[in-house]
Amino acid sequence: MRTGISQRLGIEFPLFAFSHCRDVVAAVTNAGGFGxxxxIAYTPEQLDAELTWIDRxxxxxPYGxxxxxxGRVDAAALEGGVARAIPDRHRDYVLHLLAKYGVPGHPPASGGADEFGRRVTAAGAAxxxxxxxxxxxGLxxxxxxxxxPELVDRAREAGVPVAALVGTVEHARRQVAAGADIVVAQGTEAGGHTGEISTMVLVPQVVDAVAPVPVLAAGGIASGRQMAAAxxxxxxxxxxxxxxxxxxxxxxxxxxxxxxxxxSSLDTVRSRSRTGKPARQLRSAWTDEWDSGQESPGPLAMPLQMLVAERAMARIGAAAERGEPGAVELATYFVGQVVGQLDRVQPAREVVYGMVYEFAEAVERLSRLSR
Known part of the structure; x- marks a missing residue:
């Protein structure tokens, strides 16, 4: 696929795979895409080890x-230690949920909490x-x-383009002004942190607003037909x-x-219950309890809610793997509305090849309409 992005980055297919898993990143890159x-899940030392593994x-x-x-973090919460900044009522509410759904024990101790909190800042990202x-x-x-600015300067010194995710045209313009070389226009259908504008509406608006800066489309894309539409x-x-x-x-x-x-695609929700910012995820008892439960104290700001949630999710995940029904009800993960299309387990390279093949079919079908 000869697009400006694929030629600039030296890839066969302009199919970018965001993942927290190094195995997915390597598999997609080796299949001709871009992992x-x-x-965020790693300390600097851990990230170095993960990237060394991918390099080999x-x-x-190329990969990224x-x-x-x-853009906004509760900076005051970081003073004096992240863990100590969590209100008692939020700690108590987590214990209440674990007890209500029969998840034994307590969330893991808060070791490493301050270090995790620091990573969710401009300095930590740097x-x-x-x-x-x-x-x-490569990105x-x-x-x-x-x-x-420091990130942009360091990347340019290294000859590495900077991409930025946006959910509105205003955000896109702001990112380009800050030095972004590539804009990822992410619709509300996407998993994780999203805005409220759909991909079909957002992408052409962003393309027009930031031209000639290249744009990638995100949100609601899990097939070759959706890729062709983007x-x-x-x-x-x-x-x-x-x-x-x-x-x-x-x-x-x-x-x-x-x-x-x-x-199904109806089983996701934008909720602040995992990170403190609206993030699309699988709807579960966890999101329901935090968002509308009568006893809920309401989510904290980022990064405190991330710490509250991830510590609890470690306990919930372990119990869910043992088949404990309450933990299964609580278990959730960031995922977009395309979850309704995910109906089988397959290797990442097969996903890449399947999307590319279906993309070609879709383009050929459209070309026949104009003959």
């Missing part, structure tokens, strides 16, 4: 790294970016907020995340993977 590793397996083929740079830029990456992406809207490629969650290589726990395979 992008989400870095992709044979010089995504760092989380929220530290992860420094590690990433020591590797032969660094900034999620949530505009890329900090390209018809003016995108030079697509950025996908949810479709990799049910691949053989995915980091998704088996219990959650089973829920994803059984879910």
């Amino acid at each position: 992008v590793l989400g870095a 397996r992709v044979g010089g083929r 790294v995504d760092v989380l740079v929220p 530290g992860l970016a420094d590690v990433a830029l020591k590797h032969p990456i 660094i992406a900034s999620a949530l907020g505009p890329p900090p 390209m018809a809207l003016g995108a030079q490629g697509v950025w996908c995340g949810s479709v990799w969650l049910t691949t053989e290589e995915a980091e998704t726990s088996p219990a959650v993977k089973r829920k994803l395979l059984a879910a």
Whole structure:
């Protein structure tokens, strides 16, 4: 597929795979796409190890790294330690939920909480970016907020383009002004942090607003037909995340993977219950209780809600794997509305090839309409 993006990055297919799993990143890159590793889960040392592993397996083929740079974080919460900033009523509410749904024990101790909180800041993202830029990456992406000037400067010195995710035209213009080389227009259908505008509406508006800066489409794309539609809207490629969650290589726990395979497109919700910012995920007892439960204290701001949720989810995930029904009810994960299309487990490379083949079929079908 000869688009400006594919030629610039030296890839066969302008199919970008965001994943927290190094195996998915390597598999997609080796299949001709472009894997992008989400870095927020890692310390700088861990990220260095993950990228070294990828380097050894992709044979010089390009891949990218995504760092989380929220535009607004509760900075006051970071003073004096993240863990100590969590109100008692939120701690108590988590214990209440675990007891209500029969999940034994307590959330893991808060060791490492302060370090995790620091990663969800511009300074933390810069530290992860420094590690990433020591590797032969082909792209660094900034999620949530505009890329900090230091990140842009470091990337340009290394000859690495900067991509930025947006949910509105205004955000797109702001990202380009901040130095983004590539804009990812992500519709509300997407998993994770999203805005409220659909992909079909958002992509052409962003394409027109930031031209000639290239745009990738994200949200609601898990097939070749959807990829063709995105390209018809003016995108030079697509950025996908949810479709990799049910691949053989995915980091998704088996219990959650089973829920994803059984879910319909109506089974997702934008909720602040995991991160403190609206993020689309599989609807579960966890999202219902936090969003509308009578006893809910309401989600905290980022990064505190991330800490509250992820510590509890570690306990819930372990219990769900043992088949405990209450834990299965609570278990959730970030996923978009395309979850209704995810009906089987297959290797990531087969997903790439299937999307490319269906894309070609869709383009040929459309070309026959104009003959």
